[in-house]
């Protein structure tokens with residue numbers, strides 16, 4: 001069940017009849033969802049309902065698992081990402097990902113940020129420095145690290161490491177950032193900083209975030225999708241979904257009756 005999407009908004013993704021299996025086990029069942037540009041979309045639902053699987057289909061990362069079989073269409077800017085002529089590396093440059101646990105490389109702060117641009121062949125020192133500063137500023141980390149860019153990233157706190165991973169994702173100029181429970185390993189202050197950051201990032205980027213916290217979904221997202229047992233039960237404006245859910249199962253979940 002999903003409410004009518006605001007016609008003036010542009011959908012970055014149009015997911016149509018998406019089904020996914022791990023071997024014989026069905027993990028996503030006929031998902032249909034439009035993900036809107038410059039919004040934060042939260043994916044919520046109980047453990048094992050397919051949230052991570054779903055966001056990992058959006059940059060085709062889920063296909064790294066050999067047993068995975070996918071059917072259906074995911075239009076990204078109108079083009080099906082499963083088309084044979086689509087270059088997966090290009091898609092993953094435009095659609096970055098941030099994981100549950102901060103995963104910086106054992107390198108300096110700056111080398112973490114410029115990792116992607118370097119892989120794309122950029123060697124100009126001035127340009128790499130510019131990218132470092134811009135990305136760290138966008139990730140609200142610059143002021144905290146500007147005097148120690150050559151220090152190892154492992155010396156940063158968990159929250160700083162997560163913002164570094166966001167900076168690393170931003171450095172290759174994506175337009176979508178997928179986040180899989182990005183604050184679940186962080187304390188409340190670090191969580192608050194990331195939530196604040198998401199609000200500013202959505203001016204330039206489209207963000208899709210998996211979260212176990214309904215409070216977090218309610219605080220930071222424009223739209224929320226509720227998943228249950230591989231199905232998308234309800235999708236709509238976050239405020240409406242949390243105050244007047246259309247489906248009894250959504251109501252049961254958000255009022256803590258199961259999950």
Ligand SMILES: Nc1ncnc2c1ncn2[C@@H]1O[C@H](COP(=O)(O)OP(=O)(O)OP(=O)(O)O)[C@@H](O)[C@H]1O
Pocket residue numbers: 022027045046047048049050051052053054065
């Ligand atoms: N690599 C895999 N191989 C086989 N089955 C998998 C694999 N990854 C996930 N699954 C199964 O697919 C279903 C959906 O898992 P998924 O991780 O997407 O759920 P989730 O909602 O993100 O869960 P959680 O909130 O616990 O992280 C589960 O039944 C899970 O056991």
